Amino acid sequence: MINQVKTISDFYYYQLQHTPRVDAFTQKENGAWKPLSINDFIEKSKQFSLGLLKLGINKGDRIAIISNNRTEWHLTDLAAQQIGIVNVPIYPNITEEDYTYILNDCGAKAVFVSSKELLASIENIKQNVPQLQHLFTYDKIEGKRHYSEVLEMGVGGDFSEIKTLKDSINEEELATLIYTSGTTGKPKGVMLSHKNLVSNVLGSEHRLPLGDNYKALSFLPLCHVFERMIDYLFIYKGIAIYYAESIDLIADNLKEVKPQLFATVPRLLEKVYDKIVAKGSELSGIKKALFFWALDLGLEFDPMINKGFFYNFKLKIANKLIFSKWREALGGNVVAVVSGGAALQARLARVFTSAQIPVLEGYGLTETSPVIAVNSLHEGGTKIGTVGKPLENVEVKIAEDGEIIVKGPSIMMGYYNHPEITKEVFDEQGYFHTGDIGILEDGLYLKITDRKKEMFKTSGGKYIAPQVIENKFKESRFIEQIMVVGEGEKFAAAFIQPDFLFLKDWCEIKNIDTTNNTSMITNPKVIARIQEEVDELNKNFAHYEQLKKFELISQPFSIEGGELTPTLKLKRKNISLKNQALYNKIYSTC
Numbered sequence: 001m002i003n004q005v006k007t008i009s010d011f012y013y014y015q016l017q018h019t020p021r022v023d024a025f026t027q028k029e030n031g032a033w034k035p036l037s038i039n040d041f042i043e044k045s046k047q048f049s050l051g052l053l054k055l056g057i058n059k060g061d062r063i064a065i066i067s068n069n070r071t072e073w074h075l076t077d078l079a080a081q082q083i084g085i086v087n088v089p090i091y092p093n094i095t096e097e098d099y100t101y102i103l104n105d106c107g108a109k110a111v112f113v114s115s116k117e118l119l120a121s122i123e124n125i126k127q128n129v130p131q132l133q134h135l136f137t138y139d140k141i142e143g144k145r146h147y148s149e150v151l152e153m154g155v156g157g158d159f160s161e162i163k164t165l166k167d168s169i170n171e172e173e174l175a176t177l178i179y180t181s182g183t184t185g186k187p188k189g190v191m192l193s194h195k196n197l198v199s200n201v202l203g204s205e206h207r208l209p210l211g212d213n214y215k216a217l218s219f220l221p222l223c224h225v226f227e228r229m230i231d232y233l234f235i236y237k238g239i240a241i242y243y244a245e246s247i248d249l250i251a252d253n254l255k256e257v258k259p260q261l262f263a264t265v266p267r268l269l270e271k272v273y274d275k276i277v278a279k280g281s282e283l284s285g286i287k288k289a290l291f292f293w294a295l296d297l298g299l300e301f302d303p304m305i306n307k308g309f310f311y312n313f314k315l316k317i318a319n320k321l322i323f324s325k326w327r328e329a330l331g332g333n334v335v336a337v338v339s340g341g342a343a344l345q346a347r348l349a350r351v352f353t354s355a356q357i358p359v360l361e362g363y364g365l366t367e368t369s370p371v372i373a374v375n376s377l378h379e380g381g382t383k384i385g386t387v388g389k390p391l392e393n394v395e396v397k398i399a400e401d402g403e404i405i406v407k408g409p410s411i412m413m414g415y416y417n418h419p420e421i422t423k424e425v426f427d428e429q430g431y432f433h434t435g436d437i438g439i440l441e442d443g444l445y446l447k448i449t450d451r452k453k454e455m456f457k458t459s460g461g462k463y464i465a466p467q468v469i470e471n472k473f474k475e476s477r478f479i480e481q482i483m484v485v486g487e488g489e490k491f492a493a494a495f496i497q498p499d500f501l502f503l504k505d506w507c508e509i510k511n512i513d514t515t516n517n518t519s520m521i522t523n524p525k526v527i528a529r530i531q532e533e534v535d536e537l538n539k540n541f542a543h544y545e546q547l548k549k550f551e552l553i554s555q556p557f558s559i560e561g562g563e564l565t566p567t568l569k570l571k572r573k574n575i576s577l578k579n580q581a582l583y584n585k586i587y588s589t590c
Contacts, residue, residue, distance in 0.1 A: 005202070006171045007194040009082035011236045016042055019212075019238025025071040027243040033256070035240075036071055041078075048079030049162050050154030055110065055134060059084030059165060062106045062177065066090045066099075066122070067114035069222050069243045072138045072147060074231070076112050081175060081194075083165040088177045088189075089223035091566040092118055093559050096125050101186060102179050103129045105417060110134035116141050171195040177416055178225055180366050189416030190366045192225075199409035200369040201233045203391040207360070207376040208261065209335050210237040217259040219244035224567060225370045226340045230263045251329070258331035265341040267568055269348050269359065274477060276326065278502070294318035299347055301354035303382045315354060323355035336360055336377060340370070341567050343448060343471050346385045353382070363387035363448055365434060367425070369410040372396060372434075373446040386445035396446060397431065403452055404438045405431040437465070454572065456487035462544040464492050469547070470570075472540055476533045477502050481557045483575050484547070485583060491548040493586045495579050496530065497557055521552035551582040 005014055015024065016038045023035035036044075057063060063080055065087065067073050073089075080087045088106045090099065092114070099121060103111065111132060113119050119137055126132060136147040175194045179187035216234050218241050220227035234241050239261065244253045250268075280291040297318050300307070327334065337352070337359045344361045352359045360382065362374030373396065375381060375388035382388065390396040394408035411432045414422035425433050437455065438448045450465035457463055466484035469492070473482045480499040486492040498521065504514050512526065513519045520526055530552065538546040557563035562574045576583065 005198055005236065007081065007166075007169050008175055008197055008232065009078055009166055009169075010198070011201070011232050012038065012042055012045070012078050015235055015238050021238055021240050023215075023240040023242075024235070025074060025241055025243075027071050028245050028253075033242070041071075041075065044151060045075055045078040045082065046159045046162050047151045047154030047157070048075060049083045049165075050157040050159070051150035051152070052079060052085060052110075053083065053161070054153045055150065057085060057109050057134075059168075060086070062086045062088050062108045063110045063112065064088040064090050064103060064106070064108040065112050065223070066092050066118050067112065067138060067222075068092060068246075069218050069220075069227070070114065070138060071243065072112075072114075073222050074235075074241075076147070082162060082169075084169050084173065086174055086177060088179070089228070090179065091221060091223050093566055096121050098187060100125045100128050102189075103132060106177050106179075106189060107131050110136065112136050112138065112147055114138045119144060169194065171198065174413065178223070178366050188418060188421065190225075191413040191416050192366075192369055193413055196369045196410050196412060197229060197232065199393060200229055200371055200391075201236060203393040203408075203410065204229070204371050204374065205233060205237065207362075207374045207378075207381070207388070207391075208233070208338065209377055210239060211260065211335070212238075214239045214260040214335075215242055215257055215333075216240070216261040217242050217244055217250070217253060217257050218262070219247060219250055219253075220263050220265065220341075221566070224341070225366045226364075227263055229370060230338060234261070254329070254331045256331075258333045260333050260335045261338070262334070263338045263340065265568060266339055266344045266348065267342070269337075269339060269352070270345065270474065273348055273351070274499070274502070277477070291322055294322035295351065298323070298351035298354035301350045302384060303353060304380070304384075318354075319356060323357075326352075326355050327357060330357060338362060338374070340364065340374075342569065343467060345471055345475055347475060349382075349384045353384075358382070361387050363436075363446060367412040367432060368394070368406060368408075368434070369412070371410070372404075372406055383441065383445040386441055386447040388446065389444050390446055396440070398438065398440060399433070401452075402437040402439070402449070404434045404436045404446070404448070406434060407431050458486055458492065458544065459488055459490050460544065464545060469494075469541060469545060473534075473537050473547075476537060478506075478530055478533050481570075483570055483572060485576065485586070489587050492545060493549040493551075494547050495553050495575065495582060496550050497553045497555075498526075498530065500556065517554040521554055527552065549586045551579070551586060553579065553582070 020038050022037045024038035024041055026033050026035040063085055065076055077087050090102055111122055136145045138147055140146055171194045174191055176192050177189040179189050216239050222228050242257045244250050283291055297315055334357050339359050340362045349359045360375040362371055364370030364372045372394055373387045373390040394406055397405050399405050407430055435452045436448050437450045437452050438446055441447050450467045455463055455465050469484050470482050473479055478498055479496055481497040483495045484492055500517055503520055507514045507520050512523050534547055559566055563571055
C-alpha cells in the first residue's frame with residue numbers, strides 16, 4: 001500500500017488505492033468526452049515502461065515531451081518516472097533553434113510530440129541532434145511512428161521489473177529537467193528532484209478546497225511547472241482531470257465539464273473580465289444600471305473586512321441577479337480558481353471573489369517547484385494584493401535589499417550543466433535568491449513589488465518598478481500590453497499596445513478609419529483618448545513614477561514575434577530593440 005508519497009509515481013498509485021476514479025483522465029475524442037480510469041491508466045503505464053526499456057531507454061536517460069495537454073502526456077510521464085527516466089517537457093511554441101539547443105543540452109534519446117506540425121519541426125532538426133534515436137507521435141499520422149508501438153512492446157511483459165525499478169528510486173534523484181523560457185539568453189534546465197515536486201504538492205494541498213468527486217479543467221501548458229504541480233495535486237487527491245480542447249474552446253469546455261477547480265494565468269482572467277464588462281456596456285436602461293451597480297459593489301469587496309449588514313445584503317442581491325450568470329458561464333460549480341505565472345490585478349481578485357468565484361493568487365518560480373506562497377479559503381487566508389502566506393514547509397525571508405530569498409525541500413537541485421550559475425543564485429546560508437522584490441505585510445502575507453533585475457533608476461536617481469505601473473495601466477480597456485522604459489533618462493515613459501478589438505469598436509463609433517492598426521494608432525483622436533487614460537492612471541503614482549510620454553505600437557506583442565516568453569512575460573530587451581526608433585523619438589527632445 002502507498003501510505004506515504006515520496007516519488008512522483010506514488011501520486012498515481014495513491015489515487016488507485018484511496019480514491020480510484022473511473023474518470024481519472026478525460027479528454028475529447030471524436031466530439032465526445034472519453035474517460036480513462038486510474039486502474040486502466042496505471043496498467044497502460046506499466047506496458048509503456050516496459051516498452052521504453054525494450055527501446056534501450058533506461059534509468060537516468062532522458063525523454064522529451066512536446067505536446068498539448070492530454071492524457072498521453074501524463075501516461076508518458078508516469079511510464080518514465082516509475083522506472084527512473086528523466087522527463088523533459090518542452091513548450092510546443094518555441095523555435096527550432098531552441099528545440100535543437102534543449103534536446104542537445106539534455107541529451108534526450110526519445111521525443112514524443114502531439115501533432116503533425118511539431119513532428120515536422122523535430123524532423124527538420126533531427127540531423128542536428130545526434131543522440132536522438134526515437135521520435136513518436138500521439139496523433140496518428142500515416143507513415144509515422146505512433147506511441148502505441150511502445151505500448152505494444154510491453155504487452156504481456158513481466159511487470160515485476162517495473163516494481164523493482166520503482167522501489168529503487170530515491171526521492172533525492174533527478175525527476176525532471178524544465179527549461180525556463182527566460183526573458184534573455186538561452187534556456188536553462190532547472191533540475192527538480194522527486195522530493196522537490198512531492199514536497200511542494202504536500203505543502204500546497206491544504207490551501208485548496210479539495211472535495212470528493214471534484215473535477216478540474218486543465219488548460220495551462222503541462223510543460224510549465226505550475227500546471228504540472230497542480231495536476232499532481234489533483235491526481236493525489238482523487239480529483240478527475242479533464243483536458244480542454246484548446247485555449248479557444250475553454251469557454252465551451254467549462255460549460256460542458258462544470259469543474260470545481262482550474263488553474264489560470266492573470267491574462268486569461270483579464271480577458272474574461274473585459275468581455276463581461278463589454279457585454280454589460282451593451283445593455284441599456286435598468287439592466288445596464290444593475291450590472292454596473294453590482295460591478296461597483298464587487299470592486300469594493302475585501303475578504304478581510306466585514307463591511308456590515310447593508311453591504312452584505314446588497315452583495316447577496318448582486319450575486320442573485322448579476323453574478324449568478326458569471327458563475328453559469330464557468331460551468332456553475334467553481335469553488336476556486338488558482339492564479340499564477342504573473343501578477344494578478346487586485347480588482348480582478350476582488351470582483352471574482354465577491355461573485356463567489358474565489359481567485360487564489362499564488363507565487364513561485366520553476367526553481368521552487370513552484371509554489372512559495374498562495375492564498376487560501378481559510379479564515380484570514382486571503383489578503384487581496386498579496387500572494388498569500390508562504391507554505392509551511394518553505395522558509396521565506398526578505399533580504400536587506402528587499403529581495404525575496406527562500407529555503408526548503410522544494411528548492412531546485414540546480415541548473416543543469418551550469419554549476420557556476422547555480423552558485424550565483426544560492427547564498428552561503430543556502431537561501432535561493434528569487435530575483436523578486438517583496439515585503440511581508442503584517443509579517444504574514446507575501447507581497448511582490450517587482451523584479452529586481454527589471455527595476456531601474458532615472459537620471460534623477462529615482463527607482464522605477466515597472467511591473468507595478470504596467471499592471472495598473474492594464475486595467476484600462478484601451479491597453480492590452482505596456483512596457484515602461486526610462487533607465488538613465490529624465491522620466492519614465494512607455495510603449496503601449498492597445499487592445500485592438502476594443503479600440504476598433506470605439507473607432508467605429510467615432511467614425512475613425514479602422515482600415516488597419518496603424519491607421520487607428522496614428523489618428524489624433526485615438527492618441528488623445530489614450531492620453532486621457534494615461535493621465536487618469538498616472539494619479540495612482542508618485543510624480544517621478546508617472547508616465548510623461550508614450551508611443552503606441554501597431555503590432556500585438558506575441559510569443560512568435562519574440563516579445564513574449566511562452567508564459568507571456570515581456571521580453572524587455574527584444575521589445576526595446578524592435579522599438580529603438582520609438583524610444584529615440586520619446587527621448588530625443590527631452
